[in-house]
Amino acid sequence: MSVADNQVAAGRGSARAVAVLSSLGRFLVIAVTTYLGLLAVTFFIGRVIPIDPVLAVLGDRAPTAVVERTRREMGLDLPWIEQFYIYVKNALSGDFGTSVLTTNPVMSDIRRVFPATIELATLGTIIGAVIGVPLGVLAAVKRGSLIDQVARVVGLIGYSVPIFWLGLLGLVLFYAKLQWIAFPARLDVVYEYTFTPITGFYLLDAAIQGQWDVFYDAWRHIVLPAALLGYLSLAYISRMTRSFMLNELAQEYIVAARAKGLSEGRIIWGHALRNAAVPMVTVIALSYANLLEGSVLTETVFSWPGIGLYITNSLQNADMNAVLGGTIAIGSVFIAINLLSDLLYRLLDPRTKAG
Amino acid sequence: MMLEKFALRSRALLAGAALSALLVAPAFAVTPADTLVEGFAIDDIISMDPGEAFELSTAEVTGNTYDLLVRLDLSDTSKVKGDLAESWTVSDDGLTYTFKLKPGMKFASGNPITATDVAYSFERAIKLDKSPAFIINQFGITGDNVTEKAKAVDDTTFQFVVDKPYAPSFVLNCLSATVASVVDAKLVKEHVAAVTPSADYKWDNDFGNAWLKTGYAGSGQYKLREWRANEAVVMERNDNYNGEKAKLARIIYRNMKESSAQRLALEAGDIDVARNLEPNDLDAIAKNADLTTTSAPKGTVYYISLNQKNPTLAKPEVRQAFKYLVDYDALGSTILKGIGEIHQSFLPKGDLGAMDDNPFKFDVAKAKELLAKAGVPDGFKVTMDVRTGQPTTGMAESIQQTLGQGGIRLEIIPGDGKQTLTKYRARNHDIYIGQWGQDYFDPNSNAQTFASNPDNSDDAKIKTLAWRNAWDIPDLTKETEAALLEKDSGKRADMYKDLQQKILDTSPFVIIHQQLEVAGLRKNLKGFALGPSFDTNFVGAVSKE
Numbered sequence: 086m087s088v089a090d091n092q093v094a095a096g097r098g099s100a101r102a103v104a105v106l107s108s109l110g111r112f113l114v115i116a117v118t119t120y121l122g123l124l125a126v127t128f129f130i131g132r133v134i135p136i137d138p139v140l141a142v143l144g145d146r147a148p149t150a151v152v153e154r155t156r157r158e159m160g161l162d163l164p165w166i167e168q169f170y171i172y173v174k175n176a177l178s179g180d181f182g183t184s185v186l187t188t189n190p191v192m193s194d195i196r197r198v199f200p201a202t203i204e205l206a207t208l209g210t211i212i213g214a215v216i217g218v219p220l221g222v223l224a225a226v227k228r229g230s231l232i233d234q235v236a237r238v239v240g241l242i243g244y245s246v247p248i249f250w251l252g253l254l255g256l257v258l259f260y261a262k263l264q265w266i267a268f269p270a271r272l273d274v275v276y277e278y279t280f281t282p283i284t285g286f287y288l289l290d291a292a293i294q295g296q297w298d299v300f301y302d303a304w305r306h307i308v309l310p311a312a313l314l315g316y317l318s319l320a321y322i323s324r325m326t327r328s329f330m331l332n333e334l335a336q337e338y339i340v341a342a343r344a345k346g347l348s349e350g351r352i353i354w355g356h357a358l359r360n361a362a363v364p365m366v367t368v369i370a371l372s373y374a375n376l377l378e379g380s381v382l383t384e385t386v387f388s389w390p391g392i393g394l395y396i397t398n399s400l401q402n403a404d405m406n407a408v409l410g411g412t413i414a415i416g417s418v419f420i421a422i423n424l425l426s427d428l429l430y431r432l433l434d435p436r437t438k439a440g
Numbered sequence: 441m442m443l444e445k446f447a448l449r450s451r452a453l454l455a456g457a458a459l460s461a462l463l464v465a466p467a468f469a470v471t472p473a474d475t476l477v478e479g480f481a482i483d484d485i486i487s488m489d490p491g492e493a494f495e496l497s498t499a500e501v502t503g504n505t506y507d508l509l510v511r512l513d514l515s516d517t518s519k520v521k522g523d524l525a526e527s528w529t530v531s532d533d534g535l536t537y538t539f540k541l542k543p544g545m546k547f548a549s550g551n552p553i554t555a556t557d558v559a560y561s562f563e564r565a566i567k568l569d570k571s572p573a574f575i576i577n578q579f580g581i582t583g584d585n586v587t588e589k590a591k592a593v594d595d596t597t598f599q600f601v602v603d604k605p606y607a608p609s610f611v612l613n614c615l616s617a618t619v620a621s622v623v624d625a626k627l628v629k630e631h632v633a634a635v636t637p638s639a640d641y642k643w644d645n646d647f648g649n650a651w652l653k654t655g656y657a658g659s660g661q662y663k664l665r666e667w668r669a670n671e672a673v674v675m676e677r678n679d680n681y682n683g684e685k686a687k688l689a690r691i692i693y694r695n696m697k698e699s700s701a702q703r704l705a706l707e708a709g710d711i712d713v714a715r716n717l718e719p720n721d722l723d724a725i726a727k728n729a730d731l732t733t734t735s736a737p738k739g740t741v742y743y744i745s746l747n748q749k750n751p752t753l754a755k756p757e758v759r760q761a762f763k764y765l766v767d768y769d770a771l772g773s774t775i776l777k778g779i780g781e782i783h784q785s786f787l788p789k790g791d792l793g794a795m796d797d798n799p800f801k802f803d804v805a806k807a808k809e810l811l812a813k814a815g816v817p818d819g820f821k822v823t824m825d826v827r828t829g830q831p832t833t834g835m836a837e838s839i840q841q842t843l844g845q846g847g848i849r850l851e852i853i854p855g856d857g858k859q860t861l862t863k864y865r866a867r868n869h870d871i872y873i874g875q876w877g878q879d880y881f882d883p884n885s886n887a888q889t890f891a892s893n894p895d896n897s898d899d900a901k902i903k904t905l906a907w908r909n910a911w912d913i914p915d916l917t918k919e920t921e922a923a924l925l926e927k928d929s930g931k932r933a934d935m936y937k938d939l940q941q942k943i944l945d946t947s948p949f950v951i952i953h954q955q956l957e958v959a960g961l962r963k964n965l966k967g968f969a970l971g972p973s974f975d976t977n978f979v980g981a982v983s984k985e
Contacts, residue, residue, distance in 0.1 A: 135855075137862040144486065144494050145861055146879060147571035149903050154569075154640045186486065187669035188653045261704045268710040269701065274477050274692050278666070278674055388696065390671050398483065398670045403858060 104431060112424045123416045124176070124409065128169050131405035141185050141402040172409070181413070182406035186399060191410035194395065199414060200285025201271060202384070202391030205311055206376035208288075212315025213322050213376075214369050218358075220319070221326025225334060226353055236323050243320025248313055252386035255309050267305040269388035276302050310387040314380060318372040325368040329361035336360075363433045370426035377422075378415045470709050474689040476965075476982055478713040479696040479705050483670050489652035490621035491561075492570035496877065496974045497693070499618055501673055503975035504691070506621035506658035507682070509539050509558065509598070510612055512881050517972050518792045518929070520612045524553060524622055524659075524682075525598075528612075534605030534927065537612075541596040545682040547624040548656070548663040553682075555592035560625035562590035562600075564647035572619035575880050579603060579611065583642070606924050607932050609792065613882035618975050623648075624657040631655065661686045661980035670695050675979075687967070687983040699830075706731060706960050712984075713968065714960040718830050719777045725960035733960050736970035737781060739788040740877035740955040741886075742831070744824070744839065746948035748910040750870050753822065757814035759948050763800045764807040765846045766839055766950055775834035776953055783954035785940040786890040790972050791883045792929065793936030799944060807846040819847025824871035825864065827857040835952065836873050867898070867908055875955065876905065881973050883936045884924055890949060891939045892917040909948050916942060 131138075139147075139155050147155075156162055160171065175182065181191040224236035259265045267273060271287060272280060276299050282290045288307065291300035333339065334357055342352050381393035388394070392411050399407035471477045484495040490502050511523040522528070525539040545553040565573055566586040580603025581589045589601045602611060614620070631651035637644055648657070656664035659682065662675035673693040677686045694711065696702050702714035703721040707728065717725065717733075725731045746753035746762060753759070763784075772782045787794040811817060826836040833854070840850040850871070855863070864872045878885035893906035893913050900907055906916075916939065923935040943949060957970050957977075967981035 134859070135862055136858040137865070140858050140861055140865075142486065143571050144484070146494055148574050149901055151569060151571055151573075157640060184669075188487065188650075189669075256704065261708065264708060268705050268708060269696075270694070273710075274475065274694070275472055277672070278690075278692070388701075390668075394670070401856060401858070 105428065108427060108431060109424075112420070112427070116420045116424075119416060119420060120413065123412055124173060125169070127409050127412045128172060128405070129165070131403065131408060132165055132168075134403065136403040138185070138403040138405060141404055176409075176413070181410040184399065184407040184410075185404040186402055186407060191406050194407065195392065195410055195414045197285070198390055198392050198395045200282075201389060202377060202380055202393060204286045204288065205307060205383070205389060205391060206314060206373060206380055208307060208311035209314030209376050209380075210318055210369065210373040212311060213318030213372060216315070217319040217322030218326050218365065221323040222330055222353065222358060224323065224327040225330030228331065233327075236327065240320040240324045243316055247382070248317060249382040249386045251313055251316070252310070252383060255313060256386070259309055266309045267302065269306075269386070271303065271306055271390060272299070273302050273306075310383050310389055314376050314383055318369075318376055321372050321375075322365075322368060326361065326365060329364055330357055333357040333361050363430060366429050366433065367426045370422050370429075374419045374422040377418055471712055472690075473984055476688050476691045476713065476979060476984075477711045478691070478693050478715055479702040479711040480693045480713075480715040481697045482673055482693050482695045483697060485667065485669065485673070487570075487653045488656070488664060488667050489568075489570075489649055490618050490623065490658070491565040491568050491647070492572070492649060492653070493618065494571040494879075497673075499974040500977045501664065501667075501675065501693070502618040502621055503660075503971075503977065504662045504979055505656065505660040505664045505675060505678075506618070506623070507553075507660055508616055508618075508620055508622065510616050512613075512616050512971075512973060512976055514971060514976060517790045517881065518609070520616050524558070530608050534608070535602055537600040537602070537608075538593070539598045539600070541598065542682065543596060545659065546680045547627065547659045548678040548680050549624050549627050550680060551624050551626050553622065553624075553659055554595045555598040556595070557625045558598045558622050559587070559590055559592045560628070561620070561622045563587055564623070564628070564649075565619050566590075567643050568647055568649055569641075570649075572617065572879070575614050575617045575619050578614075579606070604925060605927070607927050607929070609929055609932070610882050610884055610924055614880050617880035621658065623652070624659070627657040628652065661978070662691060684980070686980040688979070691979050691982075703960065706962065709962065712962050712965055717779075717958055717960055719775065719779060722778045722958055722960065730963055731960055732963055733778075733958060734968065734970060735778065735956045735958040736972060737789050738877070738955045738957045739790065739881065739886075739973055740875050741783060741786060741788055741951050742780065742835065742873070742875045742953050742955065743786075743949050743951040744871055744873045745905065745909045745950070746871055747867060747869050747908075748912075748948055749867060750822070752814075752816060752820050753870065753948065755814040755816075756946065757810040758816065759946070761807040761810035761814070761846065762843075762848075763944075763950050764803040764810070765843045765848065766800070766952060767802040767842045768798065768800065768952065769802065771835060771838055771952065775831050775838065779831065779956050779958055780953035781956055782952070784944060784951050786886045786943055786949065786951055787883050787936060787940055788878065788886070788954045791878075791881070791886070791936075793883050793933035793940075795937055795940045802842060804842075804845045811846065811848075817847075819849065821849045821851065822870045823851045823853050824873060825853050825855060825860040825869045826873050827860045828854050829857070832873055832875075839873070864908060865903070867910055872908075877955075877974070883932075884920070887920045887923065887936060887939055890947070891943055892920040905949070911948055 138161065139152050142155055143152060160168055184191050184194050187194050220236050224233040227233055260268055280299050283293060284290055287303040288300060291303055339352060339357060342356055380391060381397055384391045384393035385397055392414060396408055396411040480497060482497040485498050487493050488498065490506050493502055508523045509525045510520040513519040513521040524541055524545065526542045528537060528539045530537055541555060547553055562576060563586050566577055566581055567583045591599055593599050628648035631648045632645040633650050635641065635644060635646050654667055661678060661681050663678045665676045666674040672695060675691040677689050699716055699718040699721045702716060703725060705711045706714040722733060726733050746759060748754040768782045782798055784798045784800055785795040789796060811819060824836060826832055836852050840852055843850045863869055889905045893904050893911060894902050894917055896907060896910060896912040906913060919939055923932055926932040926935060959970060961968055964985045966983045966985060971977050
């Protein structure tokens with residue numbers, strides 16, 4: 086290696102660092118703007134909806150004097166801008182206020198409900214990726230064949246049928262008729278008030294503590310909602326895998342590999358998929374983020390006490406602190422996953438290394 | 441060739457993965473033998489503090505977990521019987537009530553129950569001044585005088601002084617409301633939080649309110665173990681209870697809102713009781729050999745009301761015409777079947793003086809005659825705010841159809857519950873359809889809201905249902921107040937009958953039915969019964985076979 090080569094290599098290295106740093110910086114700017122936007126939009130929607138938040142605190146029967154006192158206590162007599170300013174100021178110091186519904190600080194509520202959503206979405210994504218990637222690969226390899234058609238129909242249904250409808254059908258079939266799965270909740274009552282979670286991921290917690298009966302019970306509760314979410318992400322992942330694979334299979338190196346006499350298996354799994362894997366990281370990460378924020382309906386149908394259900398309940402009760410806190414939590418995860426997948430993409434894909 | 445083999449293997453793999461995801465052994469859905477699990481919409485709960493809680497589902501929990509001085513007598517709901525109080529006397533001037541407590545009673549914590557606890561319970565309810573506090577402070581009791589007006593004379597004697605010689609039945613009925621629940625003063629005082637006094641709240645502590653929102657300091661048959669908002673309420677047997685101990689060790693209310701979900705869970709045996717069933721699910725449960733149903737009339741009436749700010753709706757003949765344009769019988773046999781009984785007076789059955797004759801029938805000709813007299817022979821257009829959900833939506837649709845026959849074109853404005861309420865409370869509606877449950881088991885509760893309106897101005901201090909509909913009624917307001925001071929129960933009942941008749945004849949309220957609370961249950965339950973009010977749905981007698 087010549088001196089010049091070394092310099093080029095060093096230059097490449099620092100270019101890579103700069104690329105990573107600049108994308109980090111860009112993301113910080115995006116993150117801050119996104120946060121402020123999220124806050125502002127959610128906050129003002131909360132003020133525009135024709136629901137009196139005092140009603141949520143006091144119920145329908147409160148005497149007028151109590152209503153007015155509570156309105157002052159909640160700062161609702163102040164101008165909107167001032168309310169927003171106070172909210173942002175408190176939020177910056179980590180105080181998202183108290184939830185009207187649960188009477189707990191919003192942050193502690195979120196810490197409690199978020200693991201349920203993450204557990205569900207993670208399992209959903211795993212199911213989606215484990216089935217979706219091979220399905221997409223097969224569809225691409227056997228383009229136009231039966232399996233390609235099947236993959237397309239599977240994807241189409243996943244895209245077009247509302248998940249709550251599938252959820253209800255699933256409940257009627259697997260819960261009510263076949264009794265294969267447990268009823269909507271995270272655990273059976275027998276366990277719910279005896280089991281002490283550690284991380285909040287019940288499957289993991291039960292395994293750590295060696296409580297296999299709890300593990301089995303948690304599994305019976307999570308399997309259907311996770312399978313449904315998995316189906317959603319499967320539809321997306323398989324379609325994207327198919328198009329990435331088609332793209333790769335048309336490349337010259339595949340032709341070259343075939344000419345060299347490599348087995349089809351090695352060509353597909355060893356070469357093509359490996360190259361397609363880089364954009365797949367983004368696809369799977371995005372699908373994961375989508376499941377996290379999109380689990381609202383699934384959580385409602387399955388009484389899954391996660392953040393989706395938390396926000397839905399809060400919204401119905403004009404519990405704006407909780408809605409804002411939940412929105413920010415989901416927004417944060419979304420931004421973080423985007424950032425991570427982008428960085429991973431840059432690190433994995435040789436073509437993006439130079440920026 | 442290679443590819444095909446590979447594809448085959450993958451297909452097998454795929455099928456295997458899909459199968460294993462679903463392959464789970466059949467459920468052995470049985471709730472534990474010592475635990476009662478109820479599916480119940482408990483999303484209305486905002487606090488478990490008896491001085492603050494005022495919702496229907498909290499009433500049930502409070503009723504089971506706290507004791508009162510006196511309680512509704514379930515064998516005759518126009519009377520009360522002693523709970524913590526052994527006996528009581530009313531002074532000759534009708535102002536001083538003296539209660540003698542039963543001896544040797546304990547809270548769930550083990551602390552003894554004394555008259556000081558009773559006095560503290562009144563003091564904190566009044567000083568906190570949350571939604572239900574008016575039930576006590578309508579006797580002239582304020583934060584400044586409560587320690588004088590509600591005090592412990594000695595360990596077992598509690599004295600309660602009112603400002604006017606009210607009907608004793610009225611005072612005692614109010615004392616049976618959940619806001620008068622007796623809390624463990626010693627325990628609560630260990631949990632009070634400091635508060636900086638302000639113009640709105642002049643006391644230096646919160647009387648344990650922050651803690652009691654989710655905490656417990658009572659002496660009821662069950663003690664509250666946990667409330668998780670929108671998820672569950674868990675109660676456990678109180679072994680220190682002063683009466684007959686509860687049969688089951690644990691009661692769990694699981695938040696389930698949907699009737700169909702409750703039915704599924706009940707059929708599968710995952711819950712023992714389903715509490716929010718709609719007629720079709722109720723029907724299906726009644727036909728299932730493993731299940732049974734029960735019901736009880738509750739103090740809740742459903743009504744539509746006409747805002748008198750709308751000049752057309754303010755015409756007396758129009759108000760009456762609406763009462764003939766509701767097909768009560770059709771509603772009773774469809775949407776309300778099993779969950780409501782046609783009832784047209786504002787006092788629910790079971791209240792002192794309640795009337796039970798329903799004079800109005802669906803009569804288009806009569807209604808048209810009235811509309812013609814009012815100068816609107818061809819009808820008119822009007823809107824109705826309807827909260828989505830049953831039975832209100834179904835009722836609204838039926839009424840829309842029958843009003844149409846009389847020429848009144850009704851536009852339904854659907855909305856979320858809190859949304860329609862916000863509009864209703866601001867008097868911005870034309871017609872509202874809703875339910876009203878009495879705040880305490882006394883005729884005054886509903887009389888006050890339907891038949892009195894002390895100040896019809898927009899910024900009135902007291903906003904009754906008559907106010908919400910801008911119905912200005914100084915004479916009826918006086919009559920309602922007078923009924924409170926009538927000591928003779930018989931005469932008092934007659935006064936309420938008169939008020940009900942006047943409301944039927946002239947009011948902008950079309951009262952349609954009284955709620956029948958229903959429950960679907962597993963057949964192995966024994967002793968499950970719904971009470972006449974929401975705080976008398978006791979579960980202490982429930983057992984399993």
